[in-house]
Amino acid sequence: MKNDPHNDNIHHHHHHHSHLKTGTVNDKNLILTMLLNLLITAAEIAGGLLAGSLSLVSDALHNLSDAAAVAISLMALRFSRRGATLEKTFGFQRLEILAALFNSAVLIAISFLLFKEAVIRLIHPQDINSLIMMSVGIIGLLANTAGALLLRRDADKSLNVRSSYLHLFSDALSSVAVVAGGIAIYFWRITWVDPLLTILIGLYVIKESYEIVVDTVQILMEGTPKGIKLEEIYTSIKSLPGIRDLHHVHVWQLGERQINFEGHIDLEQDISISESEKLRRQVEALLRDKFGIEHIMLQMEYEGCPGRELLCCII
Incomplete structure (x- = not known):
């Protein structure tokens, strides 16, 4: 048995900040x-x-x-x-x-x-x-x-x-x-x-x-930014090895440029935190390179949420 602790829910919140470089705007x-x-x-x-x-x-x-x-x-x-x-x-x-x-x-x-x-x-x-x-x-x-x-x-x-x-x-x-x-x-x-x-x-x-x-x-209104296709994001992330599902997704735009993404990643196996960290980095790289999303917050879990709809209303 591995020394790393296992939990039914592996929660990992990560913020990847990116600010537009204004260079030497006069x-x-x-x-x-x-x-x-x-x-x-x-x-x-x-x-x-x-x-x-x-x-x-x-x-x-x-x-x-x-x-x-x-x-x-x-x-x-x-x-x-x-x-x-x-x-x-x-x-x-x-x-x-x-x-x-x-x-x-x-x-x-x-x-x-x-x-x-x-x-x-x-x-x-x-x-x-x-x-x-x-x-x-x-x-x-x-x-x-x-x-x-x-x-x-x-x-x-x-x-x-x-x-x-x-x-x-x-x-x-x-x-x-x-x-x-x-x-x-x-x-x-x-x-x-x-x-x-x-x-x-x-x-x-x-x-x-x-x-x-x-x-x-x-x-x-925090609507989905132009050019962002949630179905395509869902398919791309779900196709990664070790990931069972993506749900409770929110994508919004803070200002003119910064796009924010948050969602829950349901893992196929009850793995260690260090192993889930590798998967999280893969998801981040995918969102950044393929969809241009820089500000990302992911929650990694294993059978953590009873409801697994792609979208989740905030009440």
Whole structure:
């Protein structure tokens, strides 16, 4: 008989922590980019009111969303460096999700208000100062391009920064549309282009914001992360030698990147703790290499749970 103690239940909790390496992300570039977007927002709102251009105001909304996105990126990077506390054992990653949800919901609401104003202007066209519209649009184009260039180098070091970089790049394209609209109004006096651009930009903002809302709600509801197939995980783990079953599984996402996994592994034989440790490491390697899950908590047991459903409701 082996010297290692045997138990009906072998409970082994293991946490494998992995944090996204932000490398040498330059906080100053993020701050400068945020200030540039706030400057564009102020300029486009002022220019839109002076020129009577609703599309400039709509584009200002888009730039304000970019400033918020960069601010969220900066906040997330700084808070993630603080780590966990006794009061917040998971750290502050959820702040990023909550801020993104709030920001996106507000943008959707404002976009619908701009739609209403755009329809009124389509029915009752208003004079627009195309020179101001073009001038402010060019300023927005230059500033957005500068901001995108500032974040380009750090975009490969952080998913959060990459998201902000793509936002700025798309904003530069919308500024091109505003400038083109100003040219059309200046040469051909087709003022309906302005509310039409407002609707198109608003639709784009709603599309982007809605996708963020869906993703953030999924994370806050602790739903199964995108790309994770529980049936495939079950089949893969159960196929390992020495493992009878996998049950009581929970997979959720803490923040934008960190995926958490917990589950009970039912062993085929009543083996020692040291032997079960080898199996646990195999399961962890499988989850990490095949499914990209880094934060793992496993309970190793032998005929420990009366119910062996894959999913177990928390009551």
